[in-house]
Amino acid sequence: MGIRVAESRRSGIRTPTVVGLAVGVVGIFAVFAVRALTPALGKWSLPNQLQDLLTLSISVIVESLPFVILGILLSIIVQVWIPDRWIMRILPANPILRRGVISFLGIFLPVCECGNVPLARGLIVKGFTVSESMTFLLAAPILNPITIITTGQAFGFDSWVFVARLVGGFVIANVIGWLFSKHPDQDSLLTDRFAAECRMPDPHEHGETRWKKSIELFTRESGVIMPALFIGSLVAGLVQVAVPRAVLLNLGSNPVWSILAMMVLAFVISVCSNVDSFFILPFASTFMPGSISVFLVFGPIIDIKMLTLMRTTFTAKVLVQLTVVVALLSALIGLVVNYVA
Amino acid sequence: MWRSVRRWQGIVLVVAALVSTVWLAVTNQLILYIHPRYIVFTVIMAVLGLVLVVASFVSKPDHDHDEPPKRWRAVLSITATVVTLAVAVGLVVVPPATLTTATANQRVINSTGVGAGTQNVSSAASAPAGTFAKFTVLDWSSLLRQTSDASFYQNKAADVTGFITSDKSDPDNVFYVSRFVITCCAVDAQPIGVPVYLPNWRSSFSADEWVRVKGEFDTNPSRTSQESIALVPSDTTKVDQPSDPYLY
Structure with a gap:
């Protein structure tokens, strides 16, 4: 009897699996065929602005995609393959020290900011508090080897901009972590959907293999992250087409306005923290060093693409508070650098 | 479901x-x-x-x-x-495409210091004659940023390729041979360009078209253009968009 049940269950799984695989693979080839054949139909004469909107949005997607995949992969490794005690044991028990150490996790998990979102989600599921994962999310894009090297190469390892970026990133991430750790109900900082996911005793404990858990996590995370990435990229493209750059550039030499202009630029451009130093370097001749620091501190934490991605995990209220506090703190850092440099 | x-x-x-x-x-x-x-x-x-x-x-x-x-x-x-x-x-x-003049105008050509140090006036002054034919739009725009001394540009023949963006201060007689410079992705593209003085250029060309311009730089004959030096072409031809349209 037991054997018969097992057999019927096995064959019940096998049929849809094969069909699913066949449909999926054919689907992939169909998309590939459409992509390969449509250029033969000739150029679309879209209006320039619409064409550029599409090019810019696709550019954000293509640039972020490898980091998102890498982030999801690392999140899978952390959630499924690394034993709980490994991560938890090396962290100090004192909450402030703990967040201090967490700020440097990015050195071992060097993912760009968009890849950090799935990773931070994974860390919450793994047992991090919400405020701890926020500290990681905000610090890791700045305190990681690639960003440190590119920033140093662009501005010099002994420059004010370099120091302001690293120290500023650390301070902001820890202040934010400390502020949100004071919230009495940590779960209420999360979206209902994600909080429900975290509350499950072990969401994947259905007697599955680790491989199956990993695949299941990949599907679930791409279901959450990809729509956010697409919408974030489209909005980032729209704003770029709509806001004339000259408006921002004219504000460059004023110590206060240039800081605001750089925040707006960082918010709009949504460029990856690993390379944003090279992007902003040409602006260094027209903008004050404090405002360049603001771009490099504020940009990796808050921009259009990041807010849409973070919205998968945190409530809108939390994101507004986060944006305001990060903006004020980075403006303060910028003013200090403008004063001393 | x-x-x-x-x-x-x-x-x-x-x-x-x-x-x-x-x-x-x-x-x-x-x-x-x-x-x-x-x-x-x-x-x-x-x-x-x-x-x-x-x-x-x-x-x-x-x-x-x-x-x-x-x-x-x-x-x-x-x-x-x-x-x-x-x-x-x-x-x-939709077939893949490069950015167009809409973005070049929106981001203002040569508005940032991008590529400012690509070429150096003193080393360019003593470079052998053949060097200049290989200079890109980026190299020339870098030199133009550093000096507007017309004598510096004498006997330095230019041969550049880019797309046409009209000069706002004299849209009928001056256009830029322009390119985008990329540091990471198309999102951060910065437009750069070299002004070309070609009276009534719209009769044979239009914005966004790719052209190859040969000629020499001189004082800009245009009365209204804000560019003091411009490329005065001896030959301007339409070309296909290159397979690598951006500069780095």
């Missing part, structure tokens, strides 16, 4: 993005969107992603953990789904 919509939306978007990425890489068009240095990393992650997608077709989904959303949330979700699918269709169907 709700969960499977979410699940399939994610898979569809991942497939659209990954397949397009691989196709762009195979046809050498990924450089229209990102800097060449990221191509290897991007392709490796795209292939890994596709392997995971195929594996997900084999895996049977978990039982349903999600509650169906409330009404207004459902409307929002459906709108978001439609928007993301529209972008996905754009990604898969």
Whole structure:
């Protein structure tokens, strides 16, 4: 009897699996065929602005995609393959020290900011508090080897901009972590959907293999992250087409306005923290060093693409508070650098 | 039901993005969107992603953990789904293209110091004559930023290729041979350009067209243009867009 049940269950799984695989693979080839054949139909004469909107949005997607995949992969490794005690044991028990150490996790998990979102989600599921994962999310894009090297190469390892970026990133991430750790109900900082996911005793404990858990996590995370990435990229493209750059550039030499202009630029451009130093370097001749620091501190934490991605995990209220506090703190850092440099 | 919509939306978007990425890489068009240095990393992650997608077709989904959303949330979700699918269709169907003059004008040509140190006036002054024919729009715009002394440009023949963007201060007689300079991806593209004095250029050319201009730099004859030095062409021809339209 037991054997018969097992057999019927096995064959019940096998049929849809094969069909699913066949449909999926054919689907992939169909998309590939459409992509390969449509250029033969000739150029679309879209209006320039619409064409550029599409090019810019696709550019954000293509640039972020490898980091998102890498982030999801690392999140899978952390959630499924690394034993709980490994991560938890090396962290100090004192909450402030703990967040201090967490700020440097990015050195071992060097993912760009968009890849950090799935990773931070994974860390919450793994047992991090919400405020701890926020500290990681905000610090890791700045305190990681690639960003440190590119920033140093662009501005010099002994420059004010370099120091302001690293120290500023650390301070902001820890202040934010400390502020949100004071919230009495940590779960209420999360979206209902994600909080429900975290509350499950072990969401994947259905007697599955680790491989199956990993695949299941990949599907679930791409279901959450990809729509956010697409919408974030489209909005980032729209704003770029709509806001004339000259408006921002004219504000460059004023110590206060240039800081605001750089925040707006960082918010709009949504460029990856690993390379944003090279992007902003040409602006260094027209903008004050404090405002360049603001771009490099504020940009990796808050921009259009990041807010849409973070919205998968945190409530809108939390994101507004986060944006305001990060903006004020980075403006303060910028003013200090403008004063001393 | 709700969960499977979410699940399939994610898979569809991942497939659209990954397949397009691989196709762009195979046809050498990924450089229209990102800097060449990221191509290897991007392709490796795209292939890994596709392997995971195929594996997900084999895996049977978990039982349903999600509650169906409330009404207004459902409307929002459906709108978001439609928007993301529209972008996905754009990604898969519309032929890849470079940025156009719309972005060049919006970001203002030569407005940042990009490429300011690409060429140096003193070393260029003593360079052998053949060097200048190889100078790109970026090299010349770098020199133009440093000196407007017309004598410096004498006997230095230029041969540059770029797309046409009109000069706002004298749109009928002066245009820029322009290119975008990229540090990471098309999002951060900075337009740069070399002013060309060609009276009534619109009679034979139009904005966004790719041209190859040969000639020498001299004091700009235009009365209204704000550019003091301009390329006075001896020969201007339409050309196809190069396969690597951006400069780095």
